[in-house]
Amino acid sequence: AQSVTQPDIHITVSEGASLELRCNYSYGATPYLFWYVQSPGQGLQLLLKYFSGDTLVQGIKGFEAEFKRSQSSFNLRKPSVHWSDAAEYFCAVGARTGRRALTFGSGTRLQVQP
Amino acid sequence: EADIYQTPRYLVIGTGKKITLECSQTMGHDKMYWYQQDPGMELHLIHYSYGVNSTEKGDLSSESTVSRIRTEHFPLTLESARPSHTSQYLCASSAEEAPYGYTFGSGTRLTVV
Numbered sequence: 480a481q482s483v484t485q486p487d488i489h490i491t492v493s494e495g496a497s498l499e500l501r502c503n504y505s506y507g508a509t510p511y512l513f514w515y516v517q518s519p520g521q522g523l524q525l526l527l528k529y530f531s532g533d534t535l536v537q538g539i540k541g542f543e544a545e546f547k548r549s550q551s552s553f554n555l556r557k558p559s560v561h562w563s564d565a566a567e568y569f570c571a572v573g574a575r576t577g578r579r580a581l582t583f584g585s586g587t588r589l590q591v592q593p
Numbered sequence: 594e595a596d597i598y599q600t601p602r603y604l605v606i607g608t609g610k611k612i613t614l615e616c617s618q619t620m621g622h623d624k625m626y627w628y629q630q631d632p633g634m635e636l637h638l639i640h641y642s643y644g645v646n647s648t649e650k651g652d653l654s655s656e657s658t659v660s661r662i663r664t665e666h667f668p669l670t671l672e673s674a675r676p677s678h679t680s681q682y683l684c685a686s687s688a689e690e691a692p693y694g695y696t697f698g699s700g701t702r703l704t705v706v
Contacts, residue, residue: 480652488633511693520602522683522697523636569636573693578641580626580651581693585635 481506481572483584491590492560500555500587502570511573512553513581514544518566526568529553540564565591596620599684599698606674606705614669614701616684622696623689625667629653630681630700642667674705 482505492498504510511530515523527538534546544555553570567588571581597618606612616625623644628636628651638651642661656678657671667686671678684698 483635513693520699520702522597522685522699523695524697525695528693579624579687579693580638580641581695582638582652583628583636586633588633 481510481574481582483570483572483582485568485570485584485587487587488585489588489590491592493592494562495559498555498557498560498564498589500568500570500589502553502555502584503551504553504570504572505551506572506574508575509548510575512544512546513571513573514538514542514553514555515569515571515583516540516566517569517586523569526555560589560591562591562593565589597684597686597696597698599682599701601701602699603702604704606703608673608675608705610674612671612674612703614682614684614703616667616669616698617665618667618686618696619665620686620688620696621664622686623664624687625661626685626687626695627651627657627659627667627669628683628685629655630683632681636683640669674703676705679703679705 484503513528514526529546567586570584600615625642627640630636637653639655640659642648683700685695
């Protein structure tokens, strides 16, 4: 079964600083990989996804993520954080065969300081 | 506008009551899911459905039950609510041809007192 680890529970960055959120997964092959964002009291919104091909994927709101097979990682990055980026970020993995349901990490809460 | 709706958004209810959390989508998606999310913790899959009259239990054991009588409707029921059921419940759907193209509802925050 697949699993996802987000080692950072809480991260604080200054507005305008760069951001990297870590995600490691466990799966027998290359899974489908996702990053979602959740604002307080809201559902989850898809930021970006990796299915195959180029290992650097671009998403919405200026986010990008890089799939590194050798490290089983899919870290999320943004070069310059805006105050509106403060939210909870979830990494998720989906199997390529069998049950098509996402497995989520425990999330990283991002705070942005002015 | 195609969307997925969850009602109620917030619910405070006494122990022992029967409750139903509603989830409806207007996109014609075959696949629907219920996730349970505790504060600061990951989402756990508790139920999923691949179509009408198809329901399966997820990874996290749950005392709740679900039904899928119509494509657009996937309600979750707790026969007898307990404080341990206090959590946020998120519903999602996706199309057969795009199984991971999840659309999430805004969630129901349930508090059992």
